[in-house]
Amino acid sequence: MHNPIELQKIIEEAIGEIAYPVRPANLYEPIKYIMSLGGKRIRPVMVLMATELFTDEVSIALDVALAIETFHNFTLVHDDIMDNAPLRRGKQTVHEKWGVNNAILSGDVMMVESNKHLSKVDSSVLKPVLDTFNQTAQGVCEGQQLDMEFETRDDVSIEEYIDMIRLKTAVLLGGAMKLGAIVAGADEKNAELLYQFGENLGVAFQLQDDILDVYGDPEKFGKQVGGDIISNKKTFLHLTAKQLIKPNETDVLLGNHDTAEQKVAAVTALYDSYGIRELSNAKMEQYLTKAYQALADLDVYESRKTYLRELTKQIMERES
């Protein structure tokens, strides 16, 4: 078995060895670029970890891990276009560097590259691998669509929000775990438990992201603290506050402020007065508990689960 750091290294090496076509250069350079921007490679590491619960032959899961990472990066390329984002991991986004049309098309071909990786799995698991991957990919697209629609809606409920982040973020973690299980030949019950583990961890992960966006340490948080508040993003914190505040406080949450700093300060103070941080933490813990429960129910030796618990801790204790 490999610890998370070792698995991340395996992934990095495998990404470095992918031989994309050379021509047309402008189609494939953006793929190499975005794939090399790094990140923690959490999703492909999760694929490999799921596989290592059942077998030491981690290499059998490498193609699926690459498919998941390529797909994830494809969503980043297209989401960044839709969000008009200039930066990704501190570097220019693909559409900023190569133009929107090029970014659309490079993203499209990344989807094909994902499917090419997938098609290399052993034929005995090809069909369930495809089914799980396609269902996952579809969920992620649905989540992105809902996320965009929520921007212009004023009646988003907390349940809808949780369902949106489940689709946009969590199903991919669930899918990664389940795919790792499938290629390892896990039975259906274990594969489903691992899906539940990943999905619940994913919701917890995103809730924590929302909390960090407001309460993160500015020195350690990669993005601008308060970004969600400034853009009126309907996060769990925002929606919970909206439910609790008095009518005369609506202006603080939704109204205009002289400066962005003032807005962040005022809304954070409002959050504080209603214990929004604690409510959000409690919600996050709820999903984390479900994730740990699925892991506990999993029918493999406890010793095999150690690294997965370690990864979960790392993910949930992150500060950026």
Next chain:
Amino acid sequence: MHNPIELQKIIEEAIGEIAYPVRPANLYEPIKYIMSLGGKRIRPVMVLMATELFTDEVSIALDVALAIETFHNFTLVHDDIMDNAPLRRGKQTVHEKWGVNNAILSGDVMMVESNKHLSKVDSSVLKPVLDTFNQTAQGVCEGQQLDMEFETRDDVSIEEYIDMIRLKTAVLLGGAMKLGAIVAGADEKNAELLYQFGENLGVAFQLQDDILDVYGDPEKFGKQVGGDIISNKKTFLHLTAKQLIKPNETDVLLGNHDTAEQKVAAVTALYDSYGIRELSNAKMEQYLTKAYQALADLDVYESRKTYLRELTKQIMERES
């Protein structure tokens, strides 16, 4: 066996029966919309025709036919964004109707839908079906990239142009034929011959498109006759003329004209003086001959090839 019209009807019915998810509506409505705009369904009909060369069980090829048609429509949605096209088959393009971001995302999920159709084929042919489909999809993306790049390049050669239309248009026809052969259990040689048939027919098809754009009957041609001339598109006609003209005629081909009508008239007259139409027809015939040769070499009863010859004739004698 079914004639082209019957096969088109089978496709239309199958498209009508696809059950897309209902929610989020704005993600799936565009798919239903573009898929219902019609067209001649040439690509999925080709899949079914290839299958019917070897077996009467045309239904085994239906999922692949739907995958190909869905993929084709996905490329239309994304290409129309890149080309900033307001109309498709006389109706609003998806991005005009739902916005660019929505069109990007609906296109993305169409790619997933294509793969879902594909994954339903018999497990005995799943792997070769995926390989052929992915190679085809990749080629189409490469072709679109080259097409975009050619817009800003002044040194495009005729060979490069042919290779671009081969990728952008022809490999999908080749892939459709080969996929139909694979699901029918055809041997590799026959599958490859059918690929060659489709690819060469595709190049001939696009060359004819270029010819029709200049010499089509305005009453029957769906688009504005001369559109390629007005936009200085580097078609086979344009590139051939560029090679043949005298230096003092460069201005006619590439320079400014008072009106679009004058430009079309002047460039068409230039084409006429160098016999560009005949040269283009000859090139088109060259590819058509290769296509017919592949069909002749195919190891199935001649009687089985009748409808494919009929379809080819229909395609090549079209006026729009």
